Amino acid sequence: MKNQLKIRFIFLALIGLFLSSAGFQDLYAQTKVKKNKVRLKVNYFKIMDHEVYFKIQAGARVGSDNVNVSNIDLAVINEVDGEEFELGTATTNMKGESKFVLENFNLLKPDSSNFYNVTVSFKGNDAFTKASKSISFKDAAIKAELITKDSVNYIKATLIDKSIDSVMDNMSLTVQAQRLFKPLYIGDEFNVTDENGMIVVPIEEGIPGIDGNLNLEVVLMDSDDFGTVKAILVAPVGTPIVDESTFDQRKMWSSRNKTPIFLLIFPNLIILAMWGLIIYLTTNLFKISKS
Numbered sequence: 001m002k003n004q005l006k007i008r009f010i011f012l013a014l015i016g017l018f019l020s021s022a023g024f025q026d027l028y029a030q031t032k033v034k035k036n037k038v039r040l041k042v043n044y045f046k047i048m049d050h051e052v053y054f055k056i057q058a059g060a061r062v063g064s065d066n067v068n069v070s071n072i073d074l075a076v077i078n079e080v081d082g083e084e085f086e087l088g089t090a091t092t093n094m095k096g097e098s099k100f101v102l103e104n105f106n107l108l109k110p111d112s113s114n115f116y117n118v119t120v121s122f123k124g125n126d127a128f129t130k131a132s133k134s135i136s137f138k139d140a141a142i143k144a145e146l147i148t149k150d151s152v153n154y155i156k157a158t159l160i161d162k163s164i165d166s167v168m169d170n171m172s173l174t175v176q177a178q179r180l181f182k183p184l185y186i187g188d189e190f191n192v193t194d195e196n197g198m199i200v201v202p203i204e205e206g207i208p209g210i211d212g213n214l215n216l217e218v219v220l221m222d223s224d225d226f227g228t229v230k231a232i233l234v235a236p237v238g239t240p241i242v243d244e245s246t247f248d249q250r251k252m253w254s255s256r257n258k259t260p261i262f263l264l265i266f267p268n269l270i271i272l273a274m275w276g277l278i279i280y281l282t283t284n285l286f287k288i289s290k291s
Contacts (some may be wrong), residue, residue: 002085032166035129036061036127036128036129037057037128038059041058041131042057042120042133044118045229050103050232052101054099054118055099058092070093070096071094072122073091074091074120075089075123077120078107078117078120079117079119080117090120108166110139114163115138116137116139118135119134137225137226138163138226140161141158142173142218142220143217143231144156155175155216155233157175158198160197167197169195172190172220172221173220174189174217175199176216176217178214178216184207186207207239208241209241210240212238214235214236215233216231217233
């Protein structure tokens with residue numbers, strides 16, 4: 001009998017221990033914060049004779065919403081044949097964006113196939129898990145110049161693969177004029193390079209520009225192997241913009257110190273007339289009260 005009681009007691013104790021441990025595990029799982037996964041997007045840009053940079057976008061899916069991940073530190077690393085060279089760090093802004101400018105392109109080292117391999121990595125924090133994004137690209141260049149033939153202005157551009165120092169044919173280039181909101185396409189939207197890696201696009205007459213200057217861009221747009229490469233050329237072939245603004249004149253929409261003359265005269269005359277009437281009536285009231 002005593003042995004049976006001992007066996008029952010041990011059995012019940014084991015069941016209680018199992019249930020309590022399971023309860024603690026459930027409680028730990030409920031209190032543990034679930035981390036969200038960061039998604040990184042990296043694009044390579046090269047502006048000829050200006051700058052080379054990586055545009056980074058960090059986002060995440062939190063619940064059913066896609067949100068921007070701000071204020072996280074990212075490491076930019078150049079990978080070459082299994083070795084890693086850190087180029088620097090970047091921090092995302094409130095929109096989850098960051099622009100990492102490469103001060104010296106020679107800091108990048110290509111692999112044996114002339115590709116540059118760059119990885120942007122995030123170590124993770126209390127809210128998000130670690131993440132990384134890698135891109136590979138070759139070095140390309142665009143040489144652009146303005147030419148005139150038979151009184152017609154053209155923009156001539158040559159696309160070069162610098163890794164093998166050779167021109168690239170059958171590649172699409174876009175020629176456009178810079179504008180405040182959206183660039184103005186010149187010629188066809190896509191101009192294909194010939195066997196000499198060259199395009200020649202006529203510039204239409206009558207395009208307005210400040211002081212007659214047009215900021216023309218020749219762009220290799222988001223290529224799989226070369227990223228986005230852009231050459232900018234200032235060309236004095238536009239139509240000078242005539243300033244027709246009347247803001248500095250005495251108009252209703254001008255600044256306060258440019259108020260139209262009639263708005264200065266008539267309202268003041270009305271105010272003086274009203275005060276004169278008030279003074280006249282007040283004077284007469286005093287006379288009536290004394291009489």
